[in-house]
Amino acid sequence: MREDRSPRESPVFYYYPFTLGGSLLLGISLYLLGRGYAEKNFTALFLSFTALAVLLVLAVIGRIQAVRFSRREVSLVVPPYTYAERSDRGIQVDTGNAKSFLFYRIHVHLSIREKVGAASFLRLYREGSFTGEGTLFLPLRFPLSGYGTLMVRFRIGDIFGLTRSRFLSRLKSKTVALPALLPDKLAEVQAEGGMETKTRQKNADEEKYYMREYIPGDRMRDINWKASSRSIEVFTRISPVSQERTKILYIDFRHFAPDAPGSSGVKENRERVFHMDFLKRWLMSFLWSTKRDNPDFLFDIVTGNGRALLEKEEDILKLGFKIGTMFFHPDPGCSHEYGETDEVYIFSTPFDVTLGRVLQKYGGMKIHMFRTGFPGRGGAETRTLPVFGKKGMFLPGSWALRKERRLRNGTVPVPPGGREERLGIKVV
DSSP: OEEOOOTTSOHHHHHOOBOHHHHHHHHHHHHHHHHHHHHTOHHHHHHHHHHHHHHHHHHHHHHHHHHHHHTSOOEEEOOSEEETTOOSOEEEEEOTTOOOOTTEEEEEEEEEEEEOSSSOEEEEEEEEEEOSSSEEEEEOOOSSOEEEEEEEEEEEEETTSOBEEEEEEEEEEEEEEEOOOOOHHHHOOOOOSOOEEEEEOOOHHHHHHTEEEOOTTOOGGGBOHHHHTTSSSOEEEOOTTOOEEEEEEEEEEOOBOTTOTTTSSOOOOHHHHHHHHHHHHHHHHHHHHHHHHOTTEEEEEEETTEEEEEOSHHHHHHHHHHHHTOOOBOOOOOOOOOOSOSEEEEEEOTTOTTHHHHHHHTTTOEEEEEEEEOTTSTTOEEEEEOSSOSSSOEEEOGGGGOOOSSOOOOOOOOOTTOEEEEEEEEEO
């Protein structure tokens, strides 16, 4: 976390001690004070002075606490990533068990500006309060994957909701909302034959110790019981000249559109944002479910930002950071060689107008196509995605009100022998 030193807030607004309710009470009190003095109405004068005294006392005690907490170290922990549509990760606030006074609470206000498209943003808001005892947890629930800039403000407020006392500067941080995972039914894949097998030589450390972690199916006589007794892991002996045979899935993630924002001044709309988000969810769910069911599989994936080989689960998580912040952009037209393989997995949308040319490039390969489409086209199953029906308090930008005027048909046929899974996306 770092302090935000931008001069947006004036000192008057920062130190103004009353909430909206307190400001209304202040105005009524001043009105009664003026009427009571003019009409010699002692009841009105008594009520006005009482209300003003209460507001003054609450404001002074609140400011004293604000000064007190500003001199203490407030711990604020922001996770580097979270998953969209989940609430299990969030920011944690700790004041070191410094408690607020009776009738007061520490309020933490969180505002987030999330980038969900090349030029599209969301505004999210969260607020929580506690006495300072223990830790305050504010869940980060993003409706879509993307890149979030967080702004955190602190204040002391009374339980009557009349006064507020800001303390500390605004703190800024960043986090990434990884794509939400789909149900296993949509993410499952049957890996068929034809994938390239690759021989992997052992590195120097593995050859030195001649062992690896136990994998279910290893022979009992190959377990190194002496080494295993010194660790919580179970190790299996391997030959220093042994080699492992692995299978590689080749994946082409096509987040392309010829008129992507920034290329020709085209503005994004809700169809593009939600198609892109769902495609990212489909890809990451595919990778995680396939790796879970086939731990020995590797993934050679190509995106508009380059190529990567995923060997471990940590590699898939790192890719999730990149995929979560990828959006539509023009097809760079790069040509990639896939070695001696006869099949490739393609993830695409109906905005991918260069898909036909790419399918010709793959020649006689078997194509496994995962493609989003528009409802009612091609007989695909339709999934409805609401813009405003997602949980959490957020405000979308003007992109949520725009519709795609030139709908792509997305009917490029898959070559004979290939297979396609198409899911219609209806954004409402």
